[in-house]
Amino acid sequence: MTEALPPLAGLRAASPAASAVQVAAERRLKRRYAAEQRFKWYGRLAIILALSFLAVLLTRIVGQGYTAFWTHSVTTQVRIDPARVDRSYIEGTNFDQMIAEAVLVRLGGRDDPEGLASGQIRRLLSPDLGLNLLVRVREDPSLIGRTVTVGGAVSDEADFYFKGGITREQPEGDRPLSNQQLDTLDRLQAEGLVRSGFNTTLFTRTDSTQPEIAGLLGAVIGSALTILVAALLAVPVGVLAALYLEEFSPRNRLTQFIEVNINNLAAVPSIVYGLLGVAVILNTFGLPRASPLAGGMVLSLMAMPTVIIATRSALKAVPPSIREAAFGVGASRTQTVFHHVLPLAMPGVMTGAILALAKALGETAPLLLIGMVAFTPSIPSGPTDAATVLPVQIFLWNNASERGFEERTAAAILVLLLFMICMNALAITLRRRFERRW
Amino acid sequence: MSLLNRAVTADTTLLAPAVQPPHADNSGVDGPLPPEPRRAAPTLEIHTGPQAGAAVGAVKVSARDVNVFYGDKQAIFDVSLDIPDRAVTAFIGPSGCGKSTFLRTMNRMNDTIPSARTTGSITMDGEDVNARDVDPVVLRARVGMVFQKPNPFPKTIYENVAYGPRIHGLARGKSELDGIVEASLRKAGLWNEVADRLDQPGTSLSGGQQQRLVIARAISVSPEVILMDEPSSALDPIATARIEELIDELRGQYCIVIVTHSMSQAARVSQKTAFFHLGRVVEAGPTEDIFTNPRDKRTQDYITGRFG
Numbered sequence: 001m002t003e004a005l006p007p008l009a010g011l012r013a014a015s016p017a018a019s020a021v022q023v024a025a026e027r028r029l030k031r032r033y034a035a036e037q038r039f040k041w042y043g044r045l046a047i048i049l050a051l052s053f054l055a056v057l058l059t060r061i062v063g064q065g066y067t068a069f070w071t072h073s074v075t076t077q078v079r080i081d082p083a084r085v086d087r088s089y090i091e092g093t094n095f096d097q098m099i100a101e102a103v104l105v106r107l108g109g110r111d112d113p114e115g116l117a118s119g120q121i122r123r124l125l126s127p128d129l130g131l132n133l134l135v136r137v138r139e140d141p142s143l144i145g146r147t148v149t150v151g152g153a154v155s156d157e158a159d160f161y162f163k164g165g166i167t168r169e170q171p172e173g174d175r176p177l178s179n180q181q182l183d184t185l186d187r188l189q190a191e192g193l194v195r196s197g198f199n200t201t202l203f204t205r206t207d208s209t210q211p212e213i214a215g216l217l218g219a220v221i222g223s224a225l226t227i228l229v230a231a232l233l234a235v236p237v238g239v240l241a242a243l244y245l246e247e248f249s250p251r252n253r254l255t256q257f258i259e260v261n262i263n264n265l266a267a268v269p270s271i272v273y274g275l276l277g278v279a280v281i282l283n284t285f286g287l288p289r290a291s292p293l294a295g296g297m298v299l300s301l302m303a304m305p306t307v308i309i310a311t312r313s314a315l316k317a318v319p320p321s322i323r324e325a326a327f328g329v330g331a332s333r334t335q336t337v338f339h340h341v342l343p344l345a346m347p348g349v350m351t352g353a354i355l356a357l358a359k360a361l362g363e364t365a366p367l368l369l370i371g372m373v374a375f376t377p378s379i380p381s382g383p384t385d386a387a388t389v390l391p392v393q394i395f396l397w398n399n400a401s402e403r404g405f406e407e408r409t410a411a412a413i414l415v416l417l418l419f420m421i422c423m424n425a426l427a428i429t430l431r432r433r434f435e436r437r438w
Numbered sequence: 439m440s441l442l443n444r445a446v447t448a449d450t451t452l453l454a455p456a457v458q459p460p461h462a463d464n465s466g467v468d469g470p471l472p473p474e475p476r477r478a479a480p481t482l483e484i485h486t487g488p489q490a491g492a493a494v495g496a497v498k499v500s501a502r503d504v505n506v507f508y509g510d511k512q513a514i515f516d517v518s519l520d521i522p523d524r525a526v527t528a529f530i531g532p533s534g535c536g537k538s539t540f541l542r543t544m545n546r547m548n549d550t551i552p553s554a555r556t557t558g559s560i561t562m563d564g565e566d567v568n569a570r571d572v573d574p575v576v577l578r579a580r581v582g583m584v585f586q587k588p589n590p591f592p593k594t595i596y597e598n599v600a601y602g603p604r605i606h607g608l609a610r611g612k613s614e615l616d617g618i619v620e621a622s623l624r625k626a627g628l629w630n631e632v633a634d635r636l637d638q639p640g641t642s643l644s645g646g647q648q649q650r651l652v653i654a655r656a657i658s659v660s661p662e663v664i665l666m667d668e669p670s671s672a673l674d675p676i677a678t679a680r681i682e683e684l685i686d687e688l689r690g691q692y693c694i695v696i697v698t699h700s701m702s703q704a705a706r707v708s709q710k711t712a713f714f715h716l717g718r719v720v721e722a723g724p725t726e727d728i729f730t731n732p733r734d735k736r737t738q739d740y741i742t743g744r745f746g
Binding site: 322324330 | 545577583658659
């Protein structure tokens, strides 16, 4: 067999018969290296493909969503006409109209009897200005009869125009703003009444039907509460279940059956957990619909099999010599597990748990079923309040018809991704901490 | 085979001490051998290696007809063996012959393997270690174990040694625990090397130091018996020599059983040797006799390197 090996560099056998064998061997060797090269390239191509998909996805989301992070607001002075305010019923005042008229006057315009001119301007301002004014007047009725400065977001169409989404080149009928409205906006800008700035509304307010005053705070808090509930349920229960199955339970048919079923549960579609949530958590237990508590419970059911599987493999990876060492000095099984095995498995447990929860964080379907899809304009003050979560908010905004929600949907996706990056960073930090602990 | 075992058992009685401990008559043990011959046996001083002249203690652990099964597979066949106190007993034999398995029956480490089953009797100071009321956790504190690969806990050096006393509640207060840690490390000959870095991880030590740390950990709970499963097979010759010295120093206070693949190590450190083959004890007796005058052909073949 040895003569079938190719000669070392430069050496050639003298006899033609031997050299034929060597040529064949050399060819085989070349094929082997070619195969190796080929395989390397398949791998590189796979990585390039995966990265380019990711790049396309991120570019698209960022490209669509970055405009949502700044917005335009307008400031104007308005005299609160005492004749138009009923002091006993301030809420009844049409502050929106008052502001629109003030803007019209400021720009040197004059309202027509039908109020068409001011009506045009009202469509350029968000109802936020009127609300702001109402709140201020209610708090301090002495403002009535005085001139105050009021500011607020422009309407989403106006904002869209300032950001270049609407241009004069488009036929007037195809765009939501008329030429006259565009003129008004240009004048407002020229007068220095319009300012652009960071869109704090997106992070300080909750959902709204008006995109310019819609924010994610409610959804972020809802998500945080839901994940907290899910983590508090899924991690301890999952880790204890895994500990029992891995370290204490006898190996028999029953535990094998349980094991197979846990693996199956990890593959159950999430909407099935949603149906289970409706049937058991809402209808049988009677927990409040659309609450982070109910949502967290559903998500914990979903995350638990993953936590169990990750924990078991982390426990399996602890070298048996550590168990022997602990048994050898007379530690009981429980002491062995809790003093030595679990601390060593902790980084793996943490990683598994956080990955499972990150997946749960992005889950939409089961939460739709338990009612978290409802429009929730309030911030949940506790886990039993009605709330929505970020992925459901994205779903809702994506379905909304207003133009302003388009960019805000992408922005919400970015916020959700940021949330997940934070969770993964937490996972890595925890992992490092536990690994360093001697 | 039982005949041979009888012979071996009779052989081991040569090690019986001059002074019998009160429980050494094994009256409660149904061994294959009546206690009379053991009492009648003459005192024997073994002249082996550097420990020539060392006094060998009473029988500490006594095994009678021990069989061990892993599931359907039998690993140990009718092993009967007496292990003397204050001496080193070496188990030698080819790989897979059951030395380690037998060692692990002595502190019931095999209990941790679900399929393992042990029959026969193993008594320590006359007490059956397999009795139902014997807590394996307590037994393992009395019968310490050192493994083939150094396996310190991934904790500090101090914690490694303090762990055993702490879980068994052997120390009242921090200063007492400090005392136990220092005494154990001193006994293991490691104190001078680690005294100034007790808070460093035990895994940062060299292999030989780790193995001595593990021995200190075993000593820390004041065991009576120390089982060593090839304690130096993962170490270099210098570290091995340190471990052997240490074993020799500890011999005066403990009953030590060592499994080894090194014939020279068995000859150097032990006073008694048992040769295992295919799950049976082929021959057991004073180390000098086994190495200079083996009775069985297989023993001779093994110690001369003809198989195994």
